[in-house]
Amino acid sequence: MSEDKHVKLFALNSNLPLAKSIANELNMPLSxxxxxxxxxxxxxxxxxxxxxxxxxxxxxxVADPVNTSFMELMIMVDALRRASAATINVVMPYYGYxxxxxxxxxxxxxxxxxxASLLEMNGVNRVVTIDLHADQVQGFFNIPIDHLLxxxxxxxxxxxxxxxxxxxxxxxxxxxxxxxxxxxAELLKAPIAIIDNRDDAKDNSVPSSIIGEVAGKRAIIxxxxxxxxxxxxxxxxxxxxxGATEVxxxxxxxxxxxxxxxLLKQAPLKEVIVTDTVLVPEAKxxxxxxxxxxxxxxxxxxxxxxxxxxxxxxxxxxxxEDVQL
Numbered sequence: 001m002s003e004d005k006h007v008k009l010f011a012l013n014s015n016l017p018l019a020k021s022i023a024n025e026l027n028m029p030l031s032x033x034x035x036x037x038x039x040x041x042x043x044x045x046x047x048x049x050x051x052x053x054x055x056x057x058x059x060x061x062v063a064d065p066v067n068t069s070f071m072e073l074m075i076m077v078d079a080l081r082r083a084s085a086a087t088i089n090v091v092m093p094y095y096g097y098x099x100x101x102x103x104x105x106x107x108x109x110x111x112x113x114x115x116a117s118l119l120e121m122n123g124v125n126r127v128v129t130i131d132l133h134a135d136q137v138q139g140f141f142n143i144p145i146d147h148l149l150x151x152x153x154x155x156x157x158x159x160x161x162x163x164x165x166x167x168x169x170x171x172x173x174x175x176x177x178x179x180x181x182x183x184x185a186e187l188l189k190a191p192i193a194i195i196d197n198r199d200d201a202k203d204n205s206v207p208s209s210i211i212g213e214v215a216g217k218r219a220i221i222x223x224x225x226x227x228x229x230x231x232x233x234x235x236x237x238x239x240x241x242x243g244a245t246e247v248x249x250x251x252x253x254x255x256x257x258x259x260x261x262x263l264l265k266q267a268p269l270k271e272v273i274v275t276d277t278v279l280v281p282e283a284k285x286x287x288x289x290x291x292x293x294x295x296x297x298x299x300x301x302x303x304x305x306x307x308x309x310x311x312x313x314x315x316x317x318x319x320x321e322d323v324q325l
Contacts, residue, residue, distance in 0.1 A: 101137050184222045
Protein backbone atom coordinates (compact mmCIF):
# COMPACT_ATOMS: atom_id res chain seq x y z
CA MET A 1 0.00 0.00 0.00
CA SER A 2 2.99 2.32 0.32
CA GLU A 3 2.78 3.35 -3.35
CA ASP A 4 -0.92 4.25 -3.27
CA LYS A 5 -1.06 8.03 -2.85
CA HIS A 6 -4.83 7.95 -2.39
CA VAL A 7 -4.66 6.09 0.93
CA LYS A 8 -4.01 8.12 4.09
CA LEU A 9 -3.47 6.91 7.65
CA PHE A 10 -4.09 9.31 10.51
CA ALA A 11 -3.52 8.74 14.22
CA LEU A 12 -4.99 10.74 17.07
CA ASN A 13 -3.91 10.62 20.71
CA SER A 14 -5.54 7.51 22.20
CA ASN A 15 -2.91 4.95 21.18
CA LEU A 16 -0.03 6.30 19.10
CA PRO A 17 2.21 3.22 19.56
CA LEU A 18 -0.45 0.96 18.05
CA ALA A 19 -1.05 3.41 15.20
CA LYS A 20 2.68 3.41 14.41
CA SER A 21 2.69 -0.39 14.50
CA ILE A 22 -0.18 -0.52 11.98
CA ALA A 23 1.58 2.00 9.74
CA ASN A 24 4.83 0.03 9.87
CA GLU A 25 3.04 -3.20 8.94
CA LEU A 26 1.52 -1.43 5.93
CA ASN A 27 4.84 0.21 5.06
CA MET A 28 3.11 3.59 5.10
CA PRO A 29 3.76 6.83 6.97
CA LEU A 30 1.23 8.36 9.29
CA SER A 31 -0.18 11.47 7.66
CA UNK A 32 0.20 14.87 9.27
CA UNK A 33 -2.41 16.11 11.73
CA UNK A 34 -2.01 18.43 14.69
CA UNK A 35 -4.25 18.01 17.72
CA UNK A 36 -4.36 20.88 20.21
CA UNK A 37 -6.21 21.12 23.51
CA UNK A 38 -7.05 24.59 24.76
CA UNK A 39 -6.88 25.42 28.45
CA UNK A 40 -10.64 24.99 28.85
CA UNK A 41 -10.60 21.55 27.22
CA UNK A 42 -11.66 22.52 23.69
CA UNK A 43 -10.04 20.50 20.91
CA UNK A 44 -8.61 21.91 17.71
CA UNK A 45 -7.40 19.75 14.83
CA UNK A 46 -5.46 20.84 11.77
CA UNK A 47 -4.80 18.39 8.91
CA UNK A 48 -1.35 19.02 7.47
CA UNK A 49 -1.80 17.65 3.95
CA UNK A 50 -4.42 17.30 1.23
CA UNK A 51 -6.95 14.50 1.59
CA UNK A 52 -9.12 15.44 -1.39
CA UNK A 53 -10.42 12.25 -2.98
CA UNK A 54 -8.45 10.07 -0.56
CA UNK A 55 -9.36 6.82 1.14
CA UNK A 56 -8.71 7.77 4.76
CA UNK A 57 -8.22 5.59 7.84
CA UNK A 58 -8.33 7.27 11.25
CA UNK A 59 -6.90 5.21 14.10
CA UNK A 60 -8.48 6.17 17.41
CA UNK A 61 -9.90 4.13 20.25
CA VAL A 62 -12.57 5.50 22.56
CA ALA A 63 -10.44 4.86 25.64
CA ASP A 64 -9.25 6.81 28.67
CA PRO A 65 -9.90 9.71 28.61
CA VAL A 66 -13.02 8.30 26.97
CA ASN A 67 -15.00 11.45 26.18
CA THR A 68 -11.94 13.41 25.04
CA SER A 69 -10.91 10.56 22.76
CA PHE A 70 -14.36 10.44 21.20
CA MET A 71 -14.51 14.18 20.65
CA GLU A 72 -11.06 14.14 19.03
CA LEU A 73 -12.38 11.49 16.65
CA MET A 74 -15.58 13.38 15.85
CA ILE A 75 -13.74 16.64 15.18
CA MET A 76 -11.19 14.83 12.99
CA VAL A 77 -13.96 13.20 10.96
CA ASP A 78 -15.63 16.57 10.50
CA ALA A 79 -12.35 18.07 9.29
CA LEU A 80 -11.79 15.21 6.83
CA ARG A 81 -15.31 15.43 5.45
CA ARG A 82 -14.98 19.19 4.93
CA ALA A 83 -11.61 18.59 3.24
CA SER A 84 -13.31 16.36 0.64
CA ALA A 85 -11.97 12.95 1.67
CA ALA A 86 -13.59 10.30 -0.53
CA THR A 87 -14.12 7.76 2.23
CA ILE A 88 -13.57 7.99 5.99
CA ASN A 89 -12.84 4.71 7.74
CA VAL A 90 -12.52 4.69 11.51
CA VAL A 91 -10.18 2.09 12.98
CA MET A 92 -11.37 1.80 16.59
CA PRO A 93 -9.30 -0.70 18.60
CA TYR A 94 -11.48 -0.11 21.66
CA TYR A 95 -15.15 0.82 21.35
CA GLY A 96 -15.94 2.73 24.51
CA TYR A 97 -19.52 2.67 25.85
CA UNK A 98 -20.02 -0.80 24.31
CA UNK A 99 -21.10 -2.15 27.71
CA UNK A 100 -24.16 0.11 27.58
CA UNK A 101 -25.77 -1.94 24.84
CA UNK A 102 -29.29 -2.36 26.24
CA UNK A 103 -31.77 -0.95 28.73
CA UNK A 104 -31.15 -2.90 31.92
CA UNK A 105 -33.49 -0.60 33.86
CA UNK A 106 -36.18 1.92 33.02
CA UNK A 107 -35.07 5.33 31.77
CA UNK A 108 -31.55 4.22 30.85
CA UNK A 109 -29.84 5.22 27.59
CA UNK A 110 -28.36 2.78 25.09
CA UNK A 111 -25.08 4.65 24.78
CA UNK A 112 -23.43 2.13 22.46
CA UNK A 113 -26.16 2.87 19.91
CA UNK A 114 -25.76 6.62 20.44
CA UNK A 115 -22.05 6.44 19.52
CA ALA A 116 -22.88 4.48 16.38
CA SER A 117 -25.50 7.05 15.38
CA LEU A 118 -23.15 9.98 15.99
CA LEU A 119 -20.41 8.39 13.89
CA GLU A 120 -22.82 7.79 11.02
CA MET A 121 -24.32 11.28 11.25
CA ASN A 122 -20.82 12.77 11.09
CA GLY A 123 -20.08 11.03 7.78
CA VAL A 124 -18.08 7.94 8.74
CA ASN A 125 -18.24 5.34 5.95
CA ARG A 126 -16.90 2.27 7.78
CA VAL A 127 -15.80 1.17 11.26
CA VAL A 128 -13.12 -1.44 11.95
CA THR A 129 -12.99 -2.68 15.52
CA ILE A 130 -12.14 -5.74 17.59
CA ASP A 131 -13.93 -7.75 20.28
CA LEU A 132 -16.99 -5.66 21.00
CA HIS A 133 -18.41 -6.29 24.45
CA ALA A 134 -21.53 -7.69 22.78
CA ASP A 135 -21.79 -8.85 19.18
CA GLN A 136 -25.16 -7.17 18.74
CA VAL A 137 -23.48 -3.74 18.81
CA GLN A 138 -22.68 -4.42 15.14
CA GLY A 139 -26.40 -4.11 14.47
CA PHE A 140 -26.42 -0.54 15.79
CA PHE A 141 -24.68 0.57 12.58
CA ASN A 142 -26.21 1.10 9.16
CA ILE A 143 -22.74 1.35 7.61
CA PRO A 144 -20.24 -1.51 7.12
CA ILE A 145 -18.50 -2.64 10.29
CA ASP A 146 -15.63 -5.10 10.30
CA HIS A 147 -15.52 -6.87 13.65
CA LEU A 148 -12.16 -8.52 14.21
CA LEU A 149 -11.44 -11.13 16.88
CA UNK A 150 -8.58 -11.29 19.35
CA UNK A 151 -9.06 -14.96 20.25
CA UNK A 152 -6.74 -16.41 17.55
CA UNK A 153 -3.89 -14.13 18.65
CA UNK A 154 -4.44 -14.78 22.36
CA UNK A 155 -4.81 -18.53 21.85
CA UNK A 156 -1.60 -18.61 19.83
CA UNK A 157 0.27 -17.45 22.93
CA UNK A 158 -0.55 -20.75 24.63
CA UNK A 159 0.13 -22.86 21.53
CA UNK A 160 3.51 -21.20 20.97
CA UNK A 161 4.59 -21.93 24.56
CA UNK A 162 3.44 -25.55 24.54
CA UNK A 163 0.86 -24.87 27.24
CA UNK A 164 -1.97 -26.66 25.42
CA UNK A 165 -2.46 -30.16 26.81
CA UNK A 166 -5.03 -32.41 28.48
CA UNK A 167 -4.69 -30.57 31.81
CA UNK A 168 -6.01 -27.29 30.39
CA UNK A 169 -9.40 -25.77 31.22
CA UNK A 170 -10.87 -22.49 29.98
CA UNK A 171 -12.91 -20.58 32.55
CA UNK A 172 -15.63 -17.98 32.16
CA UNK A 173 -15.66 -15.51 35.08
CA UNK A 174 -19.47 -15.26 34.86
CA UNK A 175 -22.47 -16.90 33.21
CA UNK A 176 -22.72 -14.03 30.71
CA UNK A 177 -19.28 -14.80 29.32
CA UNK A 178 -19.85 -18.50 28.61
CA UNK A 179 -20.11 -18.07 24.84
CA UNK A 180 -16.75 -16.28 24.70
CA UNK A 181 -15.09 -18.91 26.90
CA UNK A 182 -16.55 -21.75 24.84
CA UNK A 183 -15.10 -20.37 21.59
CA UNK A 184 -11.71 -19.93 23.22
CA ALA A 185 -11.90 -23.45 24.61
CA GLU A 186 -12.67 -24.81 21.13
CA LEU A 187 -9.52 -23.14 19.82
CA LEU A 188 -7.45 -24.76 22.57
CA LYS A 189 -9.35 -28.08 22.38
CA ALA A 190 -10.07 -27.79 26.08
CA PRO A 191 -13.13 -28.17 28.35
CA ILE A 192 -14.74 -25.15 30.00
CA ALA A 193 -15.69 -24.22 33.53
CA ILE A 194 -17.81 -21.36 34.88
CA ILE A 195 -17.37 -19.25 37.99
CA ASP A 196 -20.85 -19.24 39.53
CA ASN A 197 -20.69 -15.55 40.34
CA ARG A 198 -24.30 -14.55 40.92
CA ASP A 199 -25.33 -11.11 39.69
CA ASP A 200 -27.21 -10.43 42.91
CA ALA A 201 -24.08 -10.78 45.07
CA LYS A 202 -23.76 -7.75 47.34
CA ASP A 203 -20.14 -8.12 48.40
CA ASN A 204 -16.74 -8.73 46.89
CA SER A 205 -16.22 -12.13 48.45
CA VAL A 206 -14.51 -14.91 46.52
CA PRO A 207 -17.08 -17.09 44.69
CA SER A 208 -17.27 -20.51 46.28
CA SER A 209 -19.05 -22.37 43.50
CA ILE A 210 -17.46 -23.43 40.22
CA ILE A 211 -19.27 -25.35 37.50
CA GLY A 212 -16.84 -27.80 35.94
CA GLU A 213 -13.63 -29.58 36.94
CA VAL A 214 -10.62 -27.35 37.68
CA ALA A 215 -8.69 -29.24 40.37
CA GLY A 216 -5.21 -30.21 39.19
CA LYS A 217 -5.62 -28.25 35.94
CA ARG A 218 -4.06 -25.20 34.32
CA ALA A 219 -6.90 -22.66 34.21
CA ILE A 220 -7.30 -19.80 31.73
CA ILE A 221 -9.82 -17.12 32.68
CA UNK A 222 -11.14 -15.48 29.50
CA UNK A 223 -12.85 -12.09 29.35
CA UNK A 224 -13.11 -9.27 26.83
CA UNK A 225 -12.18 -6.41 29.18
CA UNK A 226 -10.21 -6.04 32.38
CA UNK A 227 -11.51 -2.81 33.88
CA UNK A 228 -11.50 -2.75 37.68
CA UNK A 229 -9.69 -6.10 37.86
CA UNK A 230 -12.12 -7.30 40.52
CA UNK A 231 -13.79 -10.04 38.47
CA UNK A 232 -10.45 -11.40 37.26
CA UNK A 233 -8.83 -11.36 40.71
CA UNK A 234 -11.82 -12.95 42.47
CA UNK A 235 -12.07 -15.63 39.79
CA UNK A 236 -8.36 -16.39 40.14
CA UNK A 237 -8.73 -16.70 43.91
CA UNK A 238 -11.70 -19.06 43.50
CA UNK A 239 -9.77 -21.26 41.06
CA UNK A 240 -6.72 -21.31 43.29
CA UNK A 241 -8.87 -22.34 46.24
CA UNK A 242 -10.50 -25.05 44.11
CA GLY A 243 -7.12 -26.64 43.35
CA ALA A 244 -6.07 -25.24 39.97
CA THR A 245 -2.31 -25.69 39.52
CA GLU A 246 -1.82 -22.47 37.53
CA VAL A 247 -4.16 -19.61 36.67
CA UNK A 248 -3.80 -17.32 33.65
CA UNK A 249 -5.91 -14.23 32.95
CA UNK A 250 -6.73 -13.43 29.32
CA UNK A 251 -8.54 -10.39 27.91
CA UNK A 252 -8.42 -8.34 24.74
CA UNK A 253 -8.82 -4.89 26.28
CA UNK A 254 -6.62 -3.81 29.20
CA UNK A 255 -8.61 -0.84 30.48
CA UNK A 256 -7.04 -1.08 33.97
CA UNK A 257 -9.10 1.53 35.85
CA UNK A 258 -8.49 2.62 39.43
CA UNK A 259 -6.50 0.18 41.56
CA UNK A 260 -6.98 -2.73 39.14
CA UNK A 261 -3.24 -3.24 38.70
CA UNK A 262 -2.74 -3.72 42.45
CA LEU A 263 -5.56 -6.27 42.53
CA LEU A 264 -4.03 -8.19 39.63
CA LYS A 265 -0.58 -8.12 41.20
CA GLN A 266 -1.93 -9.62 44.43
CA ALA A 267 -4.16 -12.19 42.72
CA PRO A 268 -2.91 -15.79 42.30
CA LEU A 269 -2.35 -15.23 38.57
CA LYS A 270 0.74 -16.58 36.86
CA GLU A 271 0.34 -14.19 33.92
CA VAL A 272 -2.15 -11.65 32.60
CA ILE A 273 -2.21 -11.78 28.78
CA VAL A 274 -3.80 -8.83 26.96
CA THR A 275 -3.47 -7.02 23.64
CA ASP A 276 -2.43 -3.43 22.96
CA THR A 277 -5.86 -2.18 21.87
CA VAL A 278 -5.71 0.16 24.87
CA LEU A 279 -2.51 2.03 25.68
CA VAL A 280 -1.18 0.81 29.04
CA PRO A 281 1.01 3.54 30.54
CA GLU A 282 4.33 2.56 32.04
CA ALA A 283 3.01 3.20 35.55
CA LYS A 284 0.39 0.47 35.05
CA UNK A 285 2.68 -2.18 33.64
CA UNK A 286 3.76 -5.01 35.93
CA UNK A 287 5.79 -8.19 35.88
CA UNK A 288 2.89 -10.57 35.22
CA UNK A 289 1.60 -8.52 32.29
CA UNK A 290 2.08 -9.86 28.74
CA UNK A 291 0.99 -7.61 25.87
CA UNK A 292 0.41 -8.95 22.35
CA UNK A 293 0.12 -6.53 19.45
CA UNK A 294 -2.96 -6.35 17.23
CA UNK A 295 -1.07 -4.06 14.84
CA UNK A 296 -0.52 -6.81 12.23
CA UNK A 297 -4.19 -7.85 12.46
CA UNK A 298 -5.53 -4.33 11.87
CA UNK A 299 -2.99 -3.76 9.11
CA UNK A 300 -4.11 -6.96 7.37
CA UNK A 301 -7.74 -5.84 7.67
CA UNK A 302 -6.98 -2.42 6.19
CA UNK A 303 -5.10 -4.04 3.31
CA UNK A 304 -8.07 -6.32 2.55
CA UNK A 305 -10.60 -3.50 2.79
CA UNK A 306 -8.51 -1.39 0.42
CA UNK A 307 -8.32 -4.19 -2.15
CA UNK A 308 -11.93 -5.35 -1.63
CA UNK A 309 -10.85 -8.74 -0.35
CA UNK A 310 -12.70 -10.77 2.33
CA UNK A 311 -11.40 -10.72 5.91
CA UNK A 312 -12.77 -14.18 6.71
CA UNK A 313 -9.33 -15.75 7.04
CA UNK A 314 -8.43 -13.17 9.70
CA UNK A 315 -11.15 -14.66 11.89
CA UNK A 316 -9.54 -18.10 11.97
CA UNK A 317 -6.70 -19.46 14.06
CA UNK A 318 -3.64 -20.83 12.27
CA UNK A 319 -3.25 -23.19 15.23
CA UNK A 320 -6.73 -24.71 14.82
CA GLU A 321 -8.23 -23.91 11.43
CA ASP A 322 -11.21 -26.21 12.00
CA VAL A 323 -12.83 -23.75 14.41
CA GLN A 324 -15.07 -21.06 12.91
CA LEU A 325 -15.24 -18.14 15.31
